Amino acid sequence: MSIAEQIVRIKRELPQGVELLAISKYQPVDAIKEAYDAGQRMFGENHIQEMAAKAAILPKDIEWHFTGHVQTNKIKYMAPFVSLIHAVDSFRLLREIDKHAARNNRTIDCLLQIHIAQEETKYGLTKDECRQLLANEPWRELQHVRIVGLMAMGSNTDDTVQIRSEFHQIKQLFDELKECYFSDTPTFCQISEGMTDDYPIAIAEGSTIVRIGSMIFGERQTT
Numbered sequence: 001m002s003i004a005e006q007i008v009r010i011k012r013e014l015p016q017g018v019e020l021l022a023i024s025k026y027q028p029v030d031a032i033k034e035a036y037d038a039g040q041r042m043f044g045e046n047h048i049q050e051m052a053a054k055a056a057i058l059p060k061d062i063e064w065h066f067t068g069h070v071q072t073n074k075i076k077y078m079a080p081f082v083s084l085i086h087a088v089d090s091f092r093l094l095r096e097i098d099k100h101a102a103r104n105n106r107t108i109d110c111l112l113q114i115h116i117a118q119e120e121t122k123y124g125l126t127k128d129e130c131r132q133l134l135a136n137e138p139w140r141e142l143q144h145v146r147i148v149g150l151m152a153m154g155s156n157t158d159d160t161v162q163i164r165s166e167f168h169q170i171k172q173l174f175d176e177l178k179e180c181y182f183s184d185t186p187t188f189c190q191i192s193e194g195m196t197d198d199y200p201i202a203i204a205e206g207s208t209i210v211r212i213g214s215m216i217f218g219e220r221q222t223t
C-alpha cells in the first residue's frame with residue numbers, strides 16, 4: 001500500500017476524537033509530501049534539527065510535534081514553530097521550554113511523559129514522580145507552557161494483556177490528574193499513546209493521539 005493509501009485507510013479507521021500523528025523521523029521530505037498531499041497535517045519527529053530543517057521547506061500549515069527526548073540546548077531551534085512537545089519529563093525542562101516560548105511570544109503545549117513500560121529507560125516520569133511534580137513544583141507560574149495531557153510508550157512485547165494494562169494505567173492517572181489539577185482546564189485533554197504495533201489497544205484504552213510511523217512510511221533506514 002502506498003503512503004497515501006495508508007494515510008486514508010488509517011484515518012478512516014480512527015474513531016472520532018482520536019488524531020493521527022504521522023511519525024516521519026528519518027523519512028525523506030518526498031515521503032512527507034506524499035502524506036501531506038493525502039491530507040495529513042500532523043507530523044512527529046524525534047530530532048529537533050531534522051524537524052527544523054524539514055519544517056523550513058515543507059508547507060507552513062503542517063503541525064510539527066516533537067516526540068523525541070528534548071535536549072535543552074536545542075529547544076531554541078523548535079520554539080518558534082513546534083505545536084506540541086510530547087516527552088517532557090521534568091520541571092526543569094518545562095521551565096526551559098517556557099523561557100524559549102516567551103522569547104518567541106508563544107505558549108507551547110506540552111505533554112508529561114510517563115514511564116510505564118517494562119523496559120529500562122532513563123526517560124519519563126513514574127506515576128509518583130508525575131504526581132509529585134504537579135503537587136510540588138510551581139508549574140502554574142509558567143506563563144508560556146501549557147500542560148495538555150500525558151504521553152506514554154507501551155512495552156515492546158507481544159503480550160497484549162500487559163500492553164492493555166499499561167495504557168489502562170495511563171488513563172487512570174490522566175483521570176486522577178484531571179480531577180486534582182485540571183478540572184477547570186478543558187485544554188488538558190490529550191493522551192498520546194499507541195504506535196504501529198499497539199495503536200488499536202491504545203485507542204480502546206483512551207488514546208487521543210496515535211503516533212504511527214512504519215505502518216505509513218514503511219521500515220526506517222535507522223531507528
Ligand SMILES: *Cc1c(COP(=O)(O)O)cnc(C)c1O
Pocket residue numbers: 023025046067068195196197211212213214215
Ligand atoms: C518511532 C516512534 C513512533 C512510531 O513508531 P512505529 O512503530 O514506527 O509506528 C512513535 N512514537 C515515538 C516516540 C517514536 O519514537
